[in-house]
Amino acid sequence: MGKTLFERIWDAHVVAQDEGAPAALYIDAHLVHEVTSPQAFATLRERGLSVRRPDKTFATMDHAIPTRLPTSPGEQSPAGQQVKAESGTERGGGSLNSVDMALWPEDAATQVRTLRQNCAEFGITLFDIEGDIQGIVHVIGPELGITQPGMTIVCGDSHTSTHGAFGALAFGIGTSEVGHVLATQCLMQKKPKTFAINIEGALGTGVTAKDIILAIIAKNGAGGGVGHVFEYRGAAIRQMSMASRMTICNMSIEGGARAGLIAPDETTFDYIRGRAYAPTGEAWERAVAHWRTFQTDEDAVFDREMTLDASALAPMVTYGTNPGQGAPVTGRVPKADDLEDEAERRSLQNALAYMGLTEGQPIEGQHVDIVFIGSCTNSRIEDLRAAAAIAKGRRVSAHVEALVVPGSKAVKAQAEAEGLDRIFSEAGFQWRGAGCSMCLAMNDDKAGEGKYVASTSNRNFIGRQGPGSRSLLMSPIMAAAAAVNGRVIDVREIL
Amino acid sequence: MMQPFTNLTSTALPLRAENVDTDQIIPARYLTAVTQAGMGDGLFSWWRYKRDGSPNPDFVLNQPQYKGAEVLVAGRNFGIGSSREHAVWALTQYGFRAVISPGFADIFYNNSLKNGLLPVRLPEEIVNRLLDLIEEAPQTTISIDLENQTIALPSVSGEQWTARSFDIDPFRRWCLVRGFDELDYLLDKDKQISDFEASATF
Numbered sequence: 001m002g003k004t005l006f007e008r009i010w011d012a013h014v015v016a017q018d019e020g021a022p023a024a025l026y027i028d029a030h031l032v033h034e035v036t037s038p039q040a041f042a043t044l045r046e047r048g049l050s051v052r053r054p055d056k057t058f059a060t061m062d063h064a065i066p067t068r069l070p071t072s073p074g075e076q077s078p079a080g081q082q083v084k085a086e087s088g089t090e091r092g093g094g095s096l097n098s099v100d101m102a103l104w105p106e107d108a109a110t111q112v113r114t115l116r117q118n119c120a121e122f123g124i125t126l127f128d129i130e131g132d133i134q135g136i137v138h139v140i141g142p143e144l145g146i147t148q149p150g151m152t153i154v155c156g157d158s159h160t161s162t163h164g165a166f167g168a169l170a171f172g173i174g175t176s177e178v179g180h181v182l183a184t185q186c187l188m189q190k191k192p193k194t195f196a197i198n199i200e201g202a203l204g205t206g207v208t209a210k211d212i213i214l215a216i217i218a219k220n221g222a223g224g225g226v227g228h229v230f231e232y233r234g235a236a237i238r239q240m241s242m243a244s245r246m247t248i249c250n251m252s253i254e255g256g257a258r259a260g261l262i263a264p265d266e267t268t269f270d271y272i273r274g275r276a277y278a279p280t281g282e283a284w285e286r287a288v289a290h291w292r293t294f295q296t297d298e299d300a301v302f303d304r305e306m307t308l309d310a311s312a313l314a315p316m317v318t319y320g321t322n323p324g325q326g327a328p329v330t331g332r333v334p335k336a337d338d339l340e341d342e343a344e345r346r347s348l349q350n351a352l353a354y355m356g357l358t359e360g361q362p363i364e365g366q367h368v369d370i371v372f373i374g375s376c377t378n379s380r381i382e383d384l385r386a387a388a389a390i391a392k393g394r395r396v397s398a399h400v401e402a403l404v405v406p407g408s409k410a411v412k413a414q415a416e417a418e419g420l421d422r423i424f425s426e427a428g429f430q431w432r433g434a435g436c437s438m439c440l441a442m443n444d445d446k447a448g449e450g451k452y453v454a455s456t457s458n459r460n461f462i463g464r465q466g467p468g469s470r471s472l473l474m475s476p477i478m479a480a481a482a483a484v485n486g487r488v489i490d491v492r493e494i495l
Numbered sequence: 496m497m498q499p500f501t502n503l504t505s506t507a508l509p510l511r512a513e514n515v516d517t518d519q520i521i522p523a524r525y526l527t528a529v530t531q532a533g534m535g536d537g538l539f540s541w542w543r544y545k546r547d548g549s550p551n552p553d554f555v556l557n558q559p560q561y562k563g564a565e566v567l568v569a570g571r572n573f574g575i576g577s578s579r580e581h582a583v584w585a586l587t588q589y590g591f592r593a594v595i596s597p598g599f600a601d602i603f604y605n606n607s608l609k610n611g612l613l614p615v616r617l618p619e620e621i622v623n624r625l626l627d628l629i630e631e632a633p634q635t636t637i638s639i640d641l642e643n644q645t646i647a648l649p650s651v652s653g654e655q656w657t658a659r660s661f662d663i664d665p666f667r668r669w670c671l672v673r674g675f676d677e678l679d680y681l682l683d684k685d686k687q688i689s690d691f692e693a694s695a696t697f
Contacts, residue, residue, distance in 0.1 A: 015684060015687050015691045016684050016687045020665045021665075021680075022667075024680075024681060024684050024688075026688070026691055026692075035579075036578065036579065038528075038529035038530070039529070039530065039531055039580075042529075042530070052688075063523075063526075107528070110527075111527060111529060114529045158577050158578040160578075172577075173602070173605075174578055174579075174580035174605060174606035175579075175580040175581075175606075176580060176606065176609040176610070176678075177605070177606075177609070179678060180681055183681070183682065184678070184681040184682060184688060185688065185692075186684065186688055187681075188666075188680065192601075222514050222572060222575055223572035223575065223598060223600070226572070226598060226600060226601060227601060253576075256572070256600065290696075324514075343513045343570055346511075346512075346513070347513045350512070441523055441524075442523045442526060449546065459518070459576060459577075461516045462516075462541050463518060463522055463541045464518050464523075467541070468546070
């Protein structure tokens with residue numbers, strides 16, 4: 001019997017496998033950010049340990065940092081609080097460089113300073129907010145060519161699953177495990193099961209990778225993939241850009257999976273070629289030949305399997321407080337009586353009470369207060385281009401506050417070179433610096449109490465985007481359409 | 496060294512909710528710390544406090560009859576979402592030593608084991624009956640014997656609940672019972688790791 005892609009990567013990384021114990025799995029790349037690493041470095045210090053492979057460890061700052069550019073001093077944040085911003089600085093490339101950390105909230109500044117100290121002390125490459133390369137860790141890893149097929153990649157962040165788009169086994173870990181990888185470059189891991197998700201057919205106009213993954217999670221539930229690694233396969237996947245593949249793999253964790261994988265192909269190799277950490281010359285040829293071996297054999301058997309017809313999908317929107325509570329924009333919020341399972345009924349009723357939505361109401365037409373375009377799910381240049389095409393020549397609805405947060409400084413610079421920032425600004429969107437921002441509201445980007453956020457991010461949990469915030473997850477073009485209409489609409493009506 | 500977990504007999508707190516995510520267990524605003532301290536105060540913050548910061552008396556954690564409970568009983572799919580180990584630190588700092596649920600998210604499950612918090616998976620109908628029982632009779636105690644992988648519950652309406660077994664990976668049980676840190680296991684593999692690195696072609 002043949003091997004799945006997952007098994008092939010797994011088998012190539014088992015350092016030790018004692019009977020009755022999980023495998024000690026070797027990690028090829030470890031990504032580090034400011035929020036989940038300080039306590040791990042503290043453990044190393046307490047125990048007198050060093051970082052085993054600083055050359056395989058890369059850090060950046062993304063979660064806690066402000067993304068407000070120093071253009072609009074005294075601007076009101078969505079939550080209504082006065083935001084500190086430096087005055088008298090031109091907007092443009094690298095403008096975050098001039099942001100004075102003294103103006104940041106003290107705790108964010110402390111986390112960033114702590115990360116700098118830790119990276120300096122342990123010899124780790126840091127893509128600092130004061131340099132040209134910085135951004136959401138899952139956007140810059142691929143962008144720099146650090147993410148490569150056949151690798152194992154971890155980070156103290158659940159959306160590490162993003163890197164699976166390259167055929168790398170990539171998953172989020174806790175802070176203790178961050179310490180384990182720093183000290184030993186290994187992790188104790190129980191072997192997950194495999195789950196093939198076949199996505200056949202072609203996506204219709206206005207339907208995107210985000211809608212595919214939201215549909216999968218709506219079908220299987222937020223816990224549907226627990227203990228499994230998804231492998232996304234099929235015609236729809238093969239036709240997709242790397243950006244779209246990353247969007248899908250990114251939300252594997254929302255489907256409960258340990259990781260998501262897509263076998264590498266020419267699209268993958270074309271993306272990696274020429275990037276900073278990509279091999280060159282003869283080494284490139286050897287690498288590609290090696291990468292091509294990371295496929296699932298025809299006779300391999302998955303533990304579970306499902307098939308989805310991409311051509312039957314409509315744009316998706318979540319209405320609840322977990323990512324499995326989603327429906328097509330053409331559909332309605334379910335009725336509790338239609339659900340057989342008591343727990344699902346309770347979950348729906350609690351979610352709707354929090355969301356202020358009613359059973360059976362149409363998804364289309366739902367009021368929106370804030371629009372957030374960004375996050376590791378949907379902040380790459382392709383996402384911004386698609387959203388800008390909707391925003392172009394239109395105006396953000398008068399009652400809506402809309403922000404666009406590029407995933408990295410490189411994405412931001414590219415968008416500015418293409419004039420996307422002007423399109424957004426002219427339409428009334430705020431144009432921001434790179435970071436996680438309102439995806440998790442760790443910085444000053446917080447939606448206010450009771451506000452509806454049309455968001456391209458990945459989680460609609462209670463309070464996720466600010467105390468009392470109500471998230472409606474959707475694709476970038478759906479979010480842009482919601483911004484200009486002030487309510488959820490089917491973006492296909494205005495394409 | 497991690498606090499060892501051998502036996503526990505305690506009252507239990509019923510959290511009748513499914514898909515409890517780590518943002519509910521500890522919101523992102525508590526994640527700005529650079530140490531583990533202070534997480535217990537943020538546990539279930541959105542539910543536990545009113546927006547003005549005062550305790551919400553409707554939330555089970557604030558109800559006196561459940562004070563001192565070291566076991567948390569919750570609905571299916573507990574701990575979904577973010578990888579934040581802060582969620583486990585919040586639970587242990589508050590005083591919980593075990594969580595019973597029909598199922599846990601993978602990262603939360605792994606994080607629990609590294610902090611001496613025992614995640615116990617039991618069939619959903621048992622968890623539901625347990626929730627009914629501790630809602631009705633908050634003084635009910637639950638006994639967990641990790642070495643023997645059994646959980647003893649008081650008898651309910653004639654049913655025999657004693658010594659029901661639960662699954663846990665033997666290595667993880669071994670670590671928990673001794674308070675053994677997995678990092679020491681990995682550090683002992685130094686030679687194998689070096690050999691692996693020397694043989695790797697990519």
